Amino acid sequence: MKVTTQDQIVKQVIKKLDERSNVGYKKYGVTLHDDEPSLHKWLNHIQEELLDACNYIEKLKSETTDVLIDKIMKDYLEEDAVSATPDPGPPDSLGTTTSTLYPGDINITYTHVK
Numbered sequence: 387m388k389v390t391t392q393d394q395i396v397k398q399v400i401k402k403l404d405e406r407s408n409v410g411y412k413k414y415g416v417t418l419h420d421d422e423p424s425l426h427k428w429l430n431h432i433q434e435e436l437l438d439a440c441n442y443i444e445k446l447k448s449e450t451t452d453v454l455i456d457k458i459m460k461d462y463l464e465e466d467a468v469s470a471t472p473d474p475g476p477p478d479s480l481g482t483t484t485s486t487l488y489p490g491d492i493n494i495t496y497t498h499v500k
């Protein structure tokens with residue numbers, strides 16, 4: 387079989403499928419194609435694989451949750467520091483002034499009229 391895709395991700399997946407197939411053949415001595423069909427056997431295999439996947443997901447969720455909590459707390463503390471900064475109010479001179487605290491913030495324009 388000649389692989390014609392230009393997508394490097396797809397090529398990596400194909401390589402992993404090939405490697406996984408070889409591991410299965412060494413372990414069971416039969417290809418997936420030649421293995422005997424048994425609905426109960428295949429449903430059991432699928433269930434075991436999905437249970438493993440659930441365990442992997444739970445592990446990653448628990449690890450990333452700690453990282454996300456740290457990030458949320460950091461963002462919260464930064465927001466709290468920003469909200470503690472007093473509003474400079476309108477400028478003392480005539481004209482307009484636009485101010486922002488951080489790039490990407492909403493621009494606030496004050497117009498002072500005497």
